[in-house]
Amino acid sequence: MAVTLKEVAERAGVSRSAVSRTFTEGASVSPKTRAKVEAAANELGYSPNALASSLTTGRTKLIGLVSNNFHNPLFLEVFDLFTRGLQDRGLRPLLVNLSHETDPANSVRMLRQYSVDGVIVASSTLPPSFAEAFRDAGVPVVHSFGRYTTSPHVHVVGIDNIACGRMAAEALIARGHKRVAFMGGPEGATSTQDRARGFFDALASHPEIEASVSYARAYSFDAGREEMARLLQSDPAEAYFGGDDVLSIGAMSAIADKGLRVPQDVGVIGLNDMAMARWQNINLTTIRQPVAEIIEASIDLVVGTIERPDRHPETRLFPCRVIERGTLRPCPT
């Protein structure tokens, strides 16, 4: 079915090597043969088989894009940016949906079978050991939206979740709240753990402020709504740091159902700044995660590691900032 090198070579009256070289960047071909080859290739509609060439070059230009966040609207933006960013560099994303899988062995084996040049693990909930399994298998890897560790074994790109937690606490303090709370995602998610830690760190120097914590069972609307409904049954806090935007939106839905107003009765600050947060009917005050920068850096890093595999593991953290909208009362002036 497909046209091969050999057919082009015969038609152009040259050797197979000549054809191969015409399609290889920086190979030695005279303008004359190149012209002959290109003419023949056009007539036949030839384009080289990337997989066959990968056998000898050792490069497939395939990048495994591994994620378990297929229910978080932020990740639609993430996939959009990753696929575009990779395509712009001539790379192809091979998507792996982890869903409930937590053992990296299968993913590692599968992606090695396809000889991916590198892997990007895009997840804020997977443990660092997941990405490390790829490194151990000799596959260049970066953990995007991953957890910061002081002695990383793999490249990590993301935000400083501890700093974000702190930032959220400070935002609530600055608004004069005396009873605040952190409503996290699942307790096992690394991002939740870190955000909680930063949140309470910042509050440590404010003993006058009462703080509490609870965890939703998932980063989802329903979980946020349920958890907030539960919280509102007893004595709720004045303002909540929701571990994620969707969670916060769910929480706000429970607050509204209870007949309370946001931000007058209960304040909410989210995290992520997904597209939906700025919808006027949601208008969520939140902490913005610079998704585009994180993704750019992740791609740069994986490409860099492909070129120099022994490169030292690096952590790139991007600063977040509070986006003022309507779910937190203004700072007293």
Place this chain on the structure above:
Amino acid sequence: MAVTLKEVAERAGVSRSAVSRTFTEGASVSPKTRAKVEAAANELGYSPNALASSLTTGRTKLIGLVSNNFHNPLFLEVFDLFTRGLQDRGLRPLLVNLSHETDPANSVRMLRQYSVDGVIVASSTLPPSFAEAFRDAGVPVVHSFGRYTTSPHVHVVGIDNIACGRMAAEALIARGHKRVAFMGGPEGATSTQDRARGFFDALASHPEIEASVSYARAYSFDAGREEMARLLQSDPAEAYFGGDDVLSIGAMSAIADKGLRVPQDVGVIGLNDMAMARWQNINLTTIRQPVAEIIEASIDLVVGTIERPDRHPETRLFPCRVIERGTLRPCPT
């Protein structure tokens, strides 16, 4: 770096063929050699190179998943289901983000370079000619969420958008509305054209009902909001069929800002039933598109076409149904 067939063969003391055959379904190997080979393979951590074998078998198990809908929350569900469904069948999705590209030539060339076994075009806005370009190149293809045509040139799986438009009109009529309107997505999108057609078809037999139409510039929150804000400046209809859920949610935001209530002052019915539609703070009455069934059928169809490439183009349309929630007043009894 990677372990090869040859090394396993040497270690097991057998020929390369023997090793190949142990990893090939249904090949002839004695239990004894199989055991030797498996032992050696385990010790070395060998797993066969899928790309190399594809050279001779002609199968890569790669499926191109082509889409331009990276801003529609429904498509997060779509990608989730596609990736899982493909993985469950041992296939690997190679994701292609079309963004602004409308010429299929590049995608076709690229996916042929990677010898994908088949392609799924997942888009409700691309014209049929897009998928046809793959078929013309000899690549098995199905257009998922595509437009129904009476004499299809490629497999199409989706919904009957004309029937959906009709269903929406009937829902509004049943509720006793006398002034209704269709607020579509971009006028060029095939899905919008068909939904409009069905909507007005159904109204043709109800001359007493006044109907109007307008188009938002995109299937997005902002576009829906803008368009509805414009509509509300003059004399609005009693109830709107929004061409899509996100569009409808945007429209409702404009309605709320104007101080009008849904459904008492203005009714809204959407289309898709994306996860968000059932969020209690949105609670959108909408027409449900059976996404999971569409995706299952798409995968079945592309797999079937890979096995029998000359298979006659087929159209599989799935029935939609109205999901009653809170944005349309109840039917008078």
Place this chain on the structure above:
DNA sequence: AAGATGTTTGCAACCGGTTGCAAAATGCTC
């Protein structure tokens, strides 16, 4: 015009597998 230099070319081996074929091994029957 011969020699030195640089460029272009084809040969042949290789990348990591698969597979048709014939030889070797095995299992059965008598």
Place this chain on the structure above:
DNA sequence: GAGCATTTTGCAACCGGTTGCAAACATCTT
């Protein structure tokens, strides 16, 4: 244990490319 059918095995060619190497060719000196 010979004779036969059946299964298992290895050889060698092939899939569609790339690349080191040496020969062929072109270009430039002197």
